[in-house]
Amino acid sequence: MDKFFNVLYKSEEKGCKARLGIIKTDHSEIETPVFMPVGTLGTVKAIEQRELYEMDAGIILGNTYHLYMRPGMEIMQSAGGLHKFMNWKNSLLTDSGGFQVFSLSKMNKIKEDGVEFSSHLDGSKHMFTPESVIETQRIIGSDIMMPLDECMPYPVDLSRAEKSIAQTFKWEKRCFEYYKNSSDRYGHRQFLFSINQGSTYKELRKRSIEELAALDFDGNAIGGLAVGEENELMYEVTDYCTDIMSEEKPRYLMGVGTPVDLLESVERGVDMFDCVMPTRNARHGRIFTTNGEVNIKGAKYKNNHGCIDEECKTYTSENFSFAYLRHLFIAGEILGSQLASIHNIGFYLQLMKNIRTAIKEKRFTEFKKEFLSKYNNK
Amino acid sequence: MDKFFNVLYKSEEKGCKARLGIIKTDHSEIETPVFMPVGTLGTVKAIEQRELYEMDAGIILGNTYHLYMRPGMEIMQSAGGLHKFMNWKNSLLTDSGGFQVFSLSKMNKIKEDGVEFSSHLDGSKHMFTPESVIETQRIIGSDIMMPLDECMPYPVDLSRAEKSIAQTFKWEKRCFEYYKNSSDRYGHRQFLFSINQGSTYKELRKRSIEELAALDFDGNAIGGLAVGEENELMYEVTDYCTDIMSEEKPRYLMGVGTPVDLLESVERGVDMFDCVMPTRNARHGRIFTTNGEVNIKGAKYKNNHGCIDEECKTYTSENFSFAYLRHLFIAGEILGSQLASIHNIGFYLQLMKNIRTAIKEKRFTEFKKEFLSKYNNK
Numbered sequence: 001m002d003k004f005f006n007v008l009y010k011s012e013e014k015g016c017k018a019r020l021g022i023i024k025t026d027h028s029e030i031e032t033p034v035f036m037p038v039g040t041l042g043t044v045k046a047i048e049q050r051e052l053y054e055m056d057a058g059i060i061l062g063n064t065y066h067l068y069m070r071p072g073m074e075i076m077q078s079a080g081g082l083h084k085f086m087n088w089k090n091s092l093l094t095d096s097g098g099f100q101v102f103s104l105s106k107m108n109k110i111k112e113d114g115v116e117f118s119s120h121l122d123g124s125k126h127m128f129t130p131e132s133v134i135e136t137q138r139i140i141g142s143d144i145m146m147p148l149d150e151c152m153p154y155p156v157d158l159s160r161a162e163k164s165i166a167q168t169f170k171w172e173k174r175c176f177e178y179y180k181n182s183s184d185r186y187g188h189r190q191f192l193f194s195i196n197q198g199s200t201y202k203e204l205r206k207r208s209i210e211e212l213a214a215l216d217f218d219g220n221a222i223g224g225l226a227v228g229e230e231n232e233l234m235y236e237v238t239d240y241c242t243d244i245m246s247e248e249k250p251r252y253l254m255g256v257g258t259p260v261d262l263l264e265s266v267e268r269g270v271d272m273f274d275c276v277m278p279t280r281n282a283r284h285g286r287i288f289t290t291n292g293e294v295n296i297k298g299a300k301y302k303n304n305h306g307c308i309d310e311e312c313k314t315y316t317s318e319n320f321s322f323a324y325l326r327h328l329f330i331a332g333e334i335l336g337s338q339l340a341s342i343h344n345i346g347f348y349l350q351l352m353k354n355i356r357t358a359i360k361e362k363r364f365t366e367f368k369k370e371f372l373s374k375y376n377n378k
Numbered sequence: 379m380d381k382f383f384n385v386l387y388k389s390e391e392k393g394c395k396a397r398l399g400i401i402k403t404d405h406s407e408i409e410t411p412v413f414m415p416v417g418t419l420g421t422v423k424a425i426e427q428r429e430l431y432e433m434d435a436g437i438i439l440g441n442t443y444h445l446y447m448r449p450g451m452e453i454m455q456s457a458g459g460l461h462k463f464m465n466w467k468n469s470l471l472t473d474s475g476g477f478q479v480f481s482l483s484k485m486n487k488i489k490e491d492g493v494e495f496s497s498h499l500d501g502s503k504h505m506f507t508p509e510s511v512i513e514t515q516r517i518i519g520s521d522i523m524m525p526l527d528e529c530m531p532y533p534v535d536l537s538r539a540e541k542s543i544a545q546t547f548k549w550e551k552r553c554f555e556y557y558k559n560s561s562d563r564y565g566h567r568q569f570l571f572s573i574n575q576g577s578t579y580k581e582l583r584k585r586s587i588e589e590l591a592a593l594d595f596d597g598n599a600i601g602g603l604a605v606g607e608e609n610e611l612m613y614e615v616t617d618y619c620t621d622i623m624s625e626e627k628p629r630y631l632m633g634v635g636t637p638v639d640l641l642e643s644v645e646r647g648v649d650m651f652d653c654v655m656p657t658r659n660a661r662h663g664r665i666f667t668t669n670g671e672v673n674i675k676g677a678k679y680k681n682n683h684g685c686i687d688e689e690c691k692t693y694t695s696e697n698f699s700f701a702y703l704r705h706l707f708i709a710g711e712i713l714g715s716q717l718a719s720i721h722n723i724g725f726y727l728q729l730m731k732n733i734r735t736a737i738k739e740k741r742f743t744e745f746k747k748e749f750l751s752k753y754n755n756k
Contacts, residue, residue, distance in 0.1 A: 042705065046712040050693065071680075071705040078681050079701060085683075087697045283712075302449075303456050305463075315428065319465045323457060327420065327449040334424040334661075334715055 017269035065100035081141025147175035314346030395647035443478035459519025525553035692724030
């Protein structure tokens with residue numbers, strides 16, 4: 001059986017911890033560093049599955065909280081899991097649902113056993129336990145599962161954070177045990193990552209990482225960043241974490257980020273990313289281009305019949321102009337969201353591909369500098 | 379230069395006036411009978427241009443009223459016309475805008491010279507004249523243009539209808555003269571159709587058709603049907619019109635209709651159709667299938683993991699289940715509108731293809747019977 005993760009190359013450029021790796025699931029081989037488009041409810045919003053293949057998306061995310069609510073696990077199970085339900089042939093990663101319980105649900109109450117909450121849809125009461133979130137992800141059939149953790153708000157005081165990482169560790173340990181004592185559901189392997197927490201307190205991150213390292217998770221995530229702290233602080237904590245996280249396992253920075261964040265974090269040794277930004281911004285007419293982010297609704301694009309991005313080739317940039325895209329957004333046409341989403345996801349995936357090539361060709365630092373110079377000087 | 383329209387074959391089946399033809403514009407060759415998807419604002423809602431090519435859409439519609447409002451003719455002209463603006467390589471037909479002036483605009487006032495109206499968007503005042511609507515369509519660059527007519531409501535009394543067709547004829551004559559005295563804008567040929575009116579009064583339809591026949595329009599449309607009259611009455615008036623409309627020119631039944639309407643009207647000698655129904659219904663979760671129209675939001679599809687249409691092969695039916703589509707609609711996902719729109723347009727275009735094949739193989743009557751038997755017995 002294929003090893004889940006292999007590091008293929010470590011950058012030797014000065015001050016650069018970037019690395020190349022490969023994740024092998026039973027659904028796809030994924031070159032890292034990788035960006036994973038978010039497909040909350042079993043769809044990467046406004047993009048067709050065949051378009052994701054076309055853009056070489058080897059892995060996408062599903063959100064356990066959302067899928068648990070709709071379509072619900074009865075339908076998910078009768079469909080034979082999310083791969084079949086949405087007809088997705090490549091890999092899937094699901095979060096545990098914990099993040100949404102804390103951010104979306106109107107009411108939530110942490111108990112020793114898990115977290116009680118009300119649905120954001122109809123107010124109905126539910127409970128997620130470490131065991132239940134793994135069981136739910138077993139039913140979803142994701143290739144990579146995440147354990148239940150508490151995602152703290154920012155800022156949070158040290159004693160609260162300390163208590164929280166202790167609770168999170170207990171939960172993750174129970175997730176790990178349930179994982180080891182339960183089986184893959186649909187004949188393909190399912191892997192489990194850990195999530196370290198500790199807010200921006202390095203001593204807590206260290207404790208969290210070390211405690212989790214004692215269990216044999218398949219990969220390790222950094223949780224609880226990109227929740228309001230300054231960018232520089234996020235990079236600093238990330239840098240600190242990757243120094244002590246396992247070298248042999250993939251490192252996943254959850255919920256990050258902007259193109260700049262991706263570059264900064266790859267440089268600090270992160271292998272995996274996910275973020276709603278490319279698709280969410282797209283639906284608001286904010287398009288990522290080589291020359292920076294563009295608000296396509298701006299009057300200055302009214303008569304601009306030129307290409308939106310000469311360097312980043314997507315179906316959108318190769319076929320449609322600033323003026324046409326602007327028109328679609330001004331007129332409220334669905335096609336605007338479709339074309340902007342395709343371009344933004346294409347932009348992110350292509351950026352990651354360029355990053356991987358640059359690492360391989362020992363010119364990551366130079367690539368980063370050139371990219372940022374164009375991206376920041378619109 | 380290619381002749382615009384050729385009748386290739388006339389059915390000899392009993393009681394069947396169906397025919398096969400070919401329309402040649404400088405952008406595409408279009409086999410008739412044809413259904414033209416509606417792309418009101420320069421987009422067939424929720425469908426990408428490449429998807430229309432994939433489904434063999436040789437011609438789509440644009441709506442002059444809507445395009446005149448947004449993006450407006452200044453942008454349209456600077457783009458080099460609608461083909462370039464929306465990057466559409468096949469043919470375009472535009473209506474005159476008259477229909478929307480009467481149906482959408484809050485205020486409209488018919489004058490001898492044309493029609494004055496307020497924009498449905500911002501209340502601003504505008505005037506469409508026979509000359510201005512042709513000029514506008516010259517700027518849009520549509521392959522087939524339509525003249526200004528008055529579309530009467532239903533029912534309408536005889537004297538009102540009589541006055542209206544007289545006005546419509548004067549307008550169409552002026553359109554024709556302006557057309558003959560103006561030039562193609564972008565190097566490709568632009569054609570002009572007539573529109574006969576007369577509500578459901580056969581004597582008025584006759585007068586309208588005969589008056590218009592004296593001018594040499596490139597094709598002839600039946601306007602003012604499918605506005606509330608009974609289906610049978612619509613078929614009867616259509617049948618009457620096609621008996622006296624030119625044999626040598628394409629016959630276009632505007633704004634029609636359901637799959638059943640298409641079959642009934644092809645049988646009565648109609649060559650061209652357009653209707654918002656497949657795309658509009660799609661966005662409301664109403665999906666056309668071989669076994670009838672389906673309201674995909676229905677609870678009965680919750681756990682139906684089967685194919686939505688075994689016989690009509692589209693990207694949607696070949697890849698996604700009832701349950702997945704239902705989930706997308708219940709969750710309000712854009713992908714639901716995309717996949718339903720692809721299927722409905724695919725269904726209409728495939729129906730027309732099957733109709734053409736059946737006419738050719740001298741089994742239209744049999745095909746119609748079989749189709750209706752499946753379609754009406756869900």
